[in-house]
Each structure stands twice: as C-alpha cells, then as structure tokens.
Amino acid sequence: MQRRSFLWALAAPAMVTGMATTPVTAQTDAPIRIGMTVSSAGTFALAAQSGERGLQIWLDDVNSRGGIDIGGKKRKVELVKLDDRSDKTLVPRVYETLIKDEKVDLVFGPFGSTLTAAAANATETNGKFMVIWSASADSIYRQGYKYIVSATQIAGTLLGQPAVRALHAMGVKKIAFAYLDEPFPASLTQGAIELARKLGMEVTMEEKFAKGTKDFNILIQKARASGAEAFYPTAYEGDQMTIARQIREANADFKAVYLVYASQPQFLQQAGKDGHYVFSQTLLHEKINWPVTHGLNRAQMMERYAKLFPNAQYTADFQTILAYGAGVVTEQIISTAQSLDAAKMKEAALKLSGKIVTATGEYEIDETGKQFKNEFSIMQTTPTGLEVVYPPPVATAKPIYPVPPFSQRK
Known part of the structure; x- marks a missing residue:
C-alpha cells in the first residue's frame, strides 16, 4: 500500500x-x-x-x-x-x-x-x-x-493555580494531589503544588498514575489516610468521571474535591449525583x-x-x-x-x-509562544446547578465548604 x-x-x-x-x-x-x-x-x-x-x-x-x-x-x-x-x-x-x-x-x-x-x-x-x-x-x-x-x-503550570487559591481562601490547610502521568496533568499539578506550598498549605500526597488506570480506590484511600482536607486528582474527563464515582462508592468524605473537568456539560450529564459539590473550573459560564x-x-x-x-x-x-x-x-x-x-x-x-x-x-504571550492570561474561574456543582465561587469579582455564590458527607446527601 x-x-x-x-x-x-x-x-x-x-x-x-x-x-x-x-x-x-x-x-x-x-x-x-x-x-x-x-x-x-x-x-x-x-x-x-x-x-x-x-x-x-x-x-x-x-x-x-x-x-x-x-x-x-x-x-x-x-x-x-x-x-x-x-x-x-x-x-x-x-x-x-x-x-x-x-x-x-x-x-x-x-x-x-x-x-x-x-x-x-x-x-x-x-x-x-x-x-x-x-x-x-x-x-x-x-x-x-x-x-x-x-x-x-x-x-x-499556571492552569491549576486558581483552584489552589480558591481552596486556600476557603480554609483548606492540607491537600492531596494525584495526576495522570502525561504532560498536561503533570504540568497543571506541578504548578498547583508549587503554589500550595508557597501559600503554606501542607501537601499530604503527590502521586502519579498510569494511563489506562480504571481502579482509583488505592489513590482515594491513600489520600484519605494522609489526612487531606481536599483531594485534587488531575486527569482527562473520562477518568475524572470514574474518580468521582469511586469517591462516592467509597464514601470518601473529603471536605473538598477538585476535578478540573467537572463543570463540563458532558461530565454533569453523565456523572449525575457523583459530581455534586465537586469544585471545577471553566472559561464559559453565563456570568463570566x-x-x-x-x-x-x-x-x-x-x-x-x-x-x-x-x-x-x-x-x-x-x-x-x-x-x-x-x-x-x-x-x-x-x-x-x-x-x-x-x-x-x-x-x-x-x-x-x-x-x-x-x-x-x-x-498575552512570551517569545516562546507560551500563554500567560485567560485564567479560569472556579465553579462548584450544587444540587440546583453550577455556581461561580472564585474569584470574588465574578462569584455568583459562596462555596459550600466543607461539603456535606455522603451519608447526609439525598
């Protein structure tokens, strides 16, 4: 041929x-x-x-x-x-x-x-x-x-930082990170960890996982055992839907969970209640x-x-x-x-x-073509819909933090 x-x-x-x-x-x-x-x-x-x-x-x-x-x-x-x-x-x-x-x-x-x-x-x-x-x-x-x-x-390295600033503003002191071992999740997590430490937050876990991983229970349990108040796992959309479901199935009651794609229409539609109270980010919302x-x-x-x-x-x-x-x-x-x-x-x-x-x-770019602006806003999925919770100038609601334990959710 x-x-x-x-x-x-x-x-x-x-x-x-x-x-x-x-x-x-x-x-x-x-x-x-x-x-x-x-x-x-x-x-x-x-x-x-x-x-x-x-x-x-x-x-x-x-x-x-x-x-x-x-x-x-x-x-x-x-x-x-x-x-x-x-x-x-x-x-x-x-x-x-x-x-x-x-x-x-x-x-x-x-x-x-x-x-x-x-x-x-x-x-x-x-x-x-x-x-x-x-x-x-x-x-x-x-x-x-x-x-x-x-x-x-x-x-x-700048993309994941607004979420860290938002979690810090809510009062999070201990945060666990996990990320897919690929360039985008690794870069986002690296920048987020750097800012978390600069803000005085304790990084209780920093774990990577391989492409094709389907069972995230070990990572979830390790994050919970680390004493983390917030769990910040980064991967692509399909993996994050699985992570949200497995967190609920494990009744892993973190005070906050951040999933970068959780405000996507397809995530909201497919994840359903698994995505309730999850924090995420977007550039597209009627209030932005x-x-x-x-x-x-x-x-x-x-x-x-x-x-x-x-x-x-x-x-x-x-x-x-x-x-x-x-x-x-x-x-x-x-x-x-x-x-x-x-x-x-x-x-x-x-x-x-x-x-x-x-x-x-x-x-705004530099000589290499790297983009420094277009910062995302932080969202939270509530049972009644999405709300902008950070930064304050565009926020439509205060964040729900700590989020309700799974045993108290309908």
Whole structure:
C-alpha cells in the first residue's frame, strides 16, 4: 500500500468547510486553508470535537464578513480536518499529510498537550505556523520551536493555580494531589503544588498514575489516610468521571474535591449525583463576560453555537470557547502580518500580545509562544446547578465548604 493510501486508511477522509471542488491555486484571493486533526474516538474525542465546533463558529463568522484581508483582497477560510484517533503515534504523519498533500497554509494543533507535542515537530520541520488552542504543557515551549503560539490556553503550570487559591481562601490547610502521568496533568499539578506550598498549605500526597488506570480506590484511600482536607486528582474527563464515582462508592468524605473537568456539560450529564459539590473550573459560564475587543462576545458565540449545532449532543463548553477565541486571535495575526509566512505570523503574534481580549479573556504571550492570561474561574456543582465561587469579582455564590458527607446527601 502506498504511503498516502496508508495514511488515509488510518485517518478519516478530509472534510473541508466551504471548500471549492476545483484545485487550490496560487492566486492571491485563494481561500486560506487551515489544517487540523480532530479525534473521532479515544481519550480525547469529546474535547477535540467540542473544540472543533468552536473553530467552526469562528469560520462561520469570519467568512460571513467576506474573509480575511491580505494585500487588499478578502480571502475566505477553509478548514481541512483529519482524524488522529487520540493516537500520538499517528499525529505526526497526519500533520505531514495536511502540510504536504493538502497544502494547508497554517495549522491548528490537535486537542491536548500529548497530541500537540507530537504534532509540533512535524509542523516546525515543515515551516508551518501552528496555533495552539488547548495544549498547556510548559515543556512544549522549552523545545525552541519558532512557529508555535498558544492563542488562548494558559500555560499548564499556571492552569491549576486558581483552584489552589480558591481552596486556600476557603480554609483548606492540607491537600492531596494525584495526576495522570502525561504532560498536561503533570504540568497543571506541578504548578498547583508549587503554589500550595508557597501559600503554606501542607501537601499530604503527590502521586502519579498510569494511563489506562480504571481502579482509583488505592489513590482515594491513600489520600484519605494522609489526612487531606481536599483531594485534587488531575486527569482527562473520562477518568475524572470514574474518580468521582469511586469517591462516592467509597464514601470518601473529603471536605473538598477538585476535578478540573467537572463543570463540563458532558461530565454533569453523565456523572449525575457523583459530581455534586465537586469544585471545577471553566472559561464559559453565563456570568463570566469579558469586555471583548475582537470577535463575538460570550452571548453572541452561544447564539451562533445554537444556530450551527442545533442537534449537538452537548452544549458549548470551555473547549468550544478556547478554540473559538483561538480563531479570533489567528484572524488578527494574519491581518497584522499581511502574510501566511510562518515567521511573519509569529512576529505579528508577538506584536499583538496584551492588545486582544476575546470571549475567553486576555491574550498575552512570551517569545516562546507560551500563554500567560485567560485564567479560569472556579465553579462548584450544587444540587440546583453550577455556581461561580472564585474569584470574588465574578462569584455568583459562596462555596459550600466543607461539603456535606455522603451519608447526609439525598
């Protein structure tokens, strides 16, 4: 089997938004082609597909305005999608297909740090600008890559810190950490532990677990035996649903449990009572409204989501708005650069640092492309719904702390 046939056998057929049937030419008003992989199955599927819907909202908006002006000509934007199946070994080859065979002008990263790290070598080697919308692992930005920019996703070591500040403000003095042994959970936990110790909190446990772990009871019992008031296990969404269920089944009465994904619509729907009183974080809530300078605001984005995806299984979530915001930043980068050259786009991205506020928040990067703003708000799931509990300027309710013991819950 030839190489190209092999890749397409592994990956889903390319799906192009608004793509013409004629071959792409070098004309100055040809569509801008953005490549991206989206997981059809596996660990990252839910989040990847949610993010892709956010990018589609930006595409719909920018193309309704005629596209992006480069050199006095409006150029519409097309999205070329392939399937990475949540498989990091497949990712480099699929991105090479996007670049070499599909001739995309730039790329969006896949979901998450694990897959994005796998994509970065391929995009960098081929001189393509990559917009990161979800990967947060600090290690990605220490590799010396020239053409990557995190448009909206805050760096991993900063990502988990708002939750620590919130727990500290509630009075938590002892906290136990557990994390999946992958770049994103490790970075988030590292930053959270560092801040916890700086604030004078006692870290009673710091344990990692392997991908594929299904039984978390030993970790739960170890955290409880450590005397921790708060349990802070970090993994991806499916694992966190399992952790929430097993905490309830074990009647492990921590005063607080923090699960980063517990405010996601799919988590709330599938976890049910297992997720009650759990703390989490998000960028997307009806009470969180940034003073937007570029793109749609939160309410407008949600309206466009309802229009474009009336039959979506889940409502928009923070992955959706992260990818939408990344599209907005990308538009400003291209407009400022007046070019699709990777070096010129990186230069423009740096010039724009501190000058853009999207629906996700403020945009600020350093020379490596690492994002420092777009800090998440802390939520708590109550039996009557989600509430913003931190930071105080956007809080809609005081946190319930300590949470009720399982024996007292209905």
